[in-house]
Amino acid sequence: MTPISRPRGPNILSAVDGTGGRPFEDIPSPHRGEGGRRPGEGNDPVTSLRAAWLGRVPYGEALDRQRRVHELRVRGEITDTLLLLEHPHVYTRGRRGAESDVLATPERLRELRAEVFETDRGGQTTYHGPGQLVGYPILNLKAAGLGPVGYVCMLEQVLIDTAAEFGVGANRLNGETGVWSSSGKLAAIGVRISYGVTMHGFALNVTTDLRYFDHIIPCGIPSMPASSIESETGRTYGVLEVASVLAPKLAAALERVEMGDRN
Numbered sequence: 001m002t003p004i005s006r007p008r009g010p011n012i013l014s015a016v017d018g019t020g021g022r023p024f025e026d027i028p029s030p031h032r033g034e035g036g037r038r039p040g041e042g043n044d045p046v047t048s049l050r051a052a053w054l055g056r057v058p059y060g061e062a063l064d065r066q067r068r069v070h071e072l073r074v075r076g077e078i079t080d081t082l083l084l085l086e087h088p089h090v091y092t093r094g095r096r097g098a099e100s101d102v103l104a105t106p107e108r109l110r111e112l113r114a115e116v117f118e119t120d121r122g123g124q125t126t127y128h129g130p131g132q133l134v135g136y137p138i139l140n141l142k143a144a145g146l147g148p149v150g151y152v153c154m155l156e157q158v159l160i161d162t163a164a165e166f167g168v169g170a171n172r173l174n175g176e177t178g179v180w181s182s183s184g185k186l187a188a189i190g191v192r193i194s195y196g197v198t199m200h201g202f203a204l205n206v207t208t209d210l211r212y213f214d215h216i217i218p219c220g221i222p223s224m225p226a227s228s229i230e231s232e233t234g235r236t237y238g239v240l241e242v243a244s245v246l247a248p249k250l251a252a253a254l255e256r257v258e259m260g261d262r263n
Contacts, residue, residue: 049254050078051247053240054085059092059117059128062136066199069138074195080144082250083136084243087128089114091216094123094190101125104215112215121200123177123190125216131207131228133239137250139198144254148193152177154253155202159187162204162246168232179204181232184225185218204246206230206239 054062062085072078091102091114101124102109102116109116114129128134141151156172159179163170163186170187173180179187187204205228213226230236 049080049082049247049251051082051084051251053243054083056086056088056130059087059090059115062087062134063117063119066136066138070194070197070199073138073140073197080140080254081138082247083138084247085134085136086130086132086239087134089127089129089212090117091115091125091127092117092119092121092190093125094119094121101217102215103217108215112212114212114215119190119200121190121192123188124218126188126190126203126218127208127212127216128203129208129212131205131209131230131239133204133206133242133246134201135204135243135246135250136201137198139254140196141193141198142196148191151193151198152189152191155189155191155250158246158249158253159189159202159204161249162242163187163229165245166229166233166235166237166242168229181227183232184227186227186229186232188218204229204242206242207236 054065057065062083066083069078069081069083073081089112093101093116104112104114114127137155139146139151141147144151146154156177156179160170160172163179163181168181168186170179170181172178177189178185179189187202189202190200192199205226207230208226208228210226210228210231213224218224218226229242
């Protein structure tokens with residue numbers, strides 16, 4: 001995993017093999033910050049964002065890893081961390097989701113090679129799969145100077161700014177969480193905050209097979225159209241390429257928060 005210092009350095013992501021790279025038990029503890037404290041202890045500033053590209057990881061395996069990293073962050077043994085990855089085909093149901101959100105029969109799910117997972121994130125039911133950039137920021141919100149609403153708004157803006165870099169105009173939709181293009185929902189957000197540290201995060205459609213959204217009621221909105229960077233632009237971008245743009249934007253957004261700019 002490669003630290004993203006503020007101001008950001010040239011090496012944003014550490015590309016590791018598709019099996020998940022180094023075990024998270026081997027993440028080194030950061031240097032102590034101001035006043036001799038480590039991130040997570042007291043009111044110390046966030047001094048770096050560690051980002052890693054994990055490749056394509058099954059959802060259950062990624063969730064276990066998230067939980068281990070979350071525990072380390074709560075204990076103050078590591079700094080803020082951003083896990084970037086893809087999942088194989090999977091439908092995830094959040095705390096507000098219902099079984100009826102999944103329209104496909106068990107037989108059809110087997111044909112689609114798609115799993116269904118109950119999760120402890122916020123939100124309802126969504127799809128993850130190849131060609132979609134999934135990001136799990138594991139951040140100490142108090143150290144970052146953010147509350148839950150401000151955090152979600154920050155993620156939305158990072159996604160909007162990232163989409164713009166690839167020629168896609170995106171925006172928020174009143175009353176809904178996530179990011180939308182003129183054609184449909186481009187990115188979903190569902191988070192959980194425990195002991196002041198975030199889990200779960202966002203999913204940005206890059207070259208996603210949007211037909212998989214037809215088999216669910218996505219985010220509780222019947223017939224909600226989905227969009228992707230590819231469908232909007234007609235161009236194919238790699239998920240890692242998009243991740244390499246997004247990571248420094250998240251680091252910069254956190255820097256602005258630390259400096260007191262909440263706009």
